[in-house]
Amino acid sequence: MNAYDFSGKVAFVSGAGRGFGRRAAEMLAKGGARLVVTDHTDELVNATVSTLAASGAEICGLSGDIAVEETSEKLAALIAERHGHLDLALNNAGIAQPQVRLHETESRLAERVIAVDLMGVFYAMKHQIPLMLSTVERTGSQCAILNVASAAGLMGSPKLAAYSAAKAGVIGLTRTAAVEYGRKGIRVNCICPSFTKTEMVTAPLETSPHGREKAEANMVAFNPMQRLGEIDEVVDAMLWALSPANSFFNGQALSIDGGLSA
Ligand SMILES: NC(=O)c1ccc[n+]([C@@H]2O[C@H](COP(=O)([O-])OP(=O)(O)OC[C@H]3O[C@@H](n4cnc5c(N)ncnc54)[C@H](O)[C@@H]3O)[C@@H](O)[C@H]2O)c1
Incomplete structure (x- = not known):
């Protein structure tokens, strides 16, 4: 893994209990970031908070369902109370769907996938951006958001209609936010792993x-x-995308997929 410098930065990670989110939280802490993390359950949040705190990280967390807007409101309030500002956000939490043809997909399943994977990212950005706008205004330093989309959001993905639609939506949200907030000092990108x-x-x-x-x-x-793919192959690109040194990278859907989307 490459080493990136996040010293002094306040970073938020969702889905930090396992998978990409857990590894990204570890590496952000290693790079000097102060962390606020979330996941679906107290157990997942506590496991990450206690392990990283034991290795010297400044970290706190709160559990909740990202498909509920109140979770993002509470997280923004926690960040404001603990740190007074937010520099970096990795909106990573998400769910997959069982492989099933579109016409046989339970509508409730599709609604849940879209609620978590698309609305979860919308609510997160909606409540992170005001904190970041005031961060830029006060400190003059740049902020960055990285949303986790998927290769499935870039192409037709048989038997994954709801997931593909939700992740395509994340790419649309990302590009639009990048265009709206680039001039305000907030870079917004997404990553599309296979x-x-x-x-x-x-x-x-x-x-x-x-x-x-x-x-x-x-x-x-x-x-x-x-x-x-290996977890570190994707997390390395996440860190690169969020790195303060990467200051002109904005509005992109970055594929880490072994060439699948090519
Ligand atoms: N692993 C892959 O092959 C792959 C490929 C493309 C995209 N992705 C995306 O990467 C992201 C991370 O997934 P992962 O592969 O690390 O999977 P994972 O299942 O190991 O981790 C996902 C994390 O998100 C959390 N989460 C799920 N629903 C939540 C909710 N409603 N509220 C709060 N937290 C919730 C889970 O508890 C879990 O800790 C997801 O957005 C996923 O869609 C994964």
Whole structure:
């Protein structure tokens, strides 16, 4: 992993209990950031907060469902109370959907995926941006938001209609926010990983009726590199995108996908 300097920065990470979010929180803390983290349950938040605090990080957290706007309001209030400002936000929490054809998709399932994966990012940015605007005004330093979209949001993704639509929506939100707030000193980008070895992907592989090996081979069949991504390959790009040194990178959907979208 590359080392990035986040010293003195206040950084927010959602979905910090496991997967990309957990690793990104660790690496942001290692780079000197002060962290505010969230996840769905107290157990997930407490596990990350206690482990990172034990290794010397300044970190606090709050649990909640990102599909509920109040969660983002409470998180913004916590950030304001603890730190008075916000420099960086990694809006990473999200859910997958079971593979099912569009016409057989339960509408409630689609609504939930869109509520978490799209509205969750909308609410997060809505409540982060005022904090960032006042940060820029007071300190003159730049802020950055990185949303986690997906390769599925860039292309037609059979049997993943709701997920694909939600992630395409995240790309639209990101580009629009980048254009609205670039002149105000807030960079907004998103990242589009393909299948990577987090629990979101490995758990269904383990229980696949086709067996793990066949299921994994099917999953990577269309990927030019013929393999799953590693967590650190994606998190390294997240850190690069958020890095204060990366000051002219704005409005982009960055693919980390072994060439899948090419
Ligand atoms: N792993 C992949 O292959 C892959 C590929 C493309 C995009 N993504 C995206 O990456 C992001 C992180 O996923 P991951 O792969 O680390 O998976 P993960 O399942 O390991 O982690 C997701 C985290 O988000 C949290 N979360 C889920 N729903 C939530 C909610 N409603 N409120 C609060 N927290 C919630 C979970 O508790 C979990 O800690 C997601 O947005 C996902 O869609 C993952």
